[in-house]
Amino acid sequence: MSVKLIAVDMDGTFLDDRKNYNRARFAGQYQQMKAQGIRFVVASGNQYYQLRSFFPGIDHEISFVSDNGGWVVSENQDVFNGALTKQQYDTVIDHLLTLPHVDIITCGKRSGYTLQSYSEGFKRMAGMYYHRLELVDDFAHPDDVIFKFALNLPDDLLADTMDSLTAILEGIVVPVSSGHGSIDLIIPGVHKANGLRILQDKWGIKDGEVVTFGDGGNDIEMLCQAGFGFAMANAPDKIKQIARFQAGYNNEEGVLDVIDKVLKGEAPFNE
Incomplete structure (x- = not known):
């Protein structure tokens, strides 16, 4: 073939x-x-x-x-x-904001979004992978189609964080490993x-x-x-x-x- x-x-x-x-x-x-x-x-x-x-x-x-x-x-x-509903988005982001040591990028069709308050090092790294990246004051739902969250965290927290996110956010997003210290939360399927x-x-x-x-x-x-x-x-x-x-x-x-x-x-x- x-x-x-x-x-x-x-x-x-x-x-x-x-x-x-x-x-x-x-x-x-x-x-x-x-x-x-x-x-x-x-x-x-x-x-x-x-x-x-x-x-x-x-x-x-x-x-x-x-x-x-x-x-x-x-x-x-x-x-x-794909597209998350506003309710799904809010559920996920509200939980993620309770996690220490986790930097978040919200991934949309028009742009990625991350916090102005994050470290300069993280924002530089994010800019390498997100050619369209807006720095925002908070994670209120942007005027965009959102289909993924990208998380950055210490390697030693990766496995436990994957397990807890799998359990807590079941049916809304699925965590997948995308490299060292990186987790993507994708829509199931x-x-x-x-x-x-x-x-x-x-x-x-x-x-x-x-x-x-x-x-x-x-x-x-x-x-x-x-x-x-x-x-x-x-x-x-x-x-x-x-x-x-x-x-x-x-x-x-x-x-x-x-x-x-x-x-x-x-x-x-x-x-």
């Missing part, structure tokens, strides 16, 4: 630890993907506006499953976005795999024709859903155990090495 869709996570997967990738090598691969009719999708927990900045010149041709599936954009066209499913239905692409790459807890569903799910060599063991295949390290162009195999029809893509 031929591959018709390649979807990549960004941080720790497509990008190296310096937040870059081999642009010249990928540009050549992308032209071959187009010639072979293979769709390229960026599937990340990051904000749409940040993600498209990595692909100047082709951002209007490719598709983005951004904010962990909260907002799907294909060829500059809105395809899907509105994850990366759901975003890919929407695009697959739009294009008539079967799961067996999909290749996905990831390294974190927010990639699990799409690694399992795809016929060819690749965990990165730098991924935690629990991610490697659920993925059928493994790619090389993100710092060694592991994703691009596998894309070469797709384009050449080499194993495991020649079965």
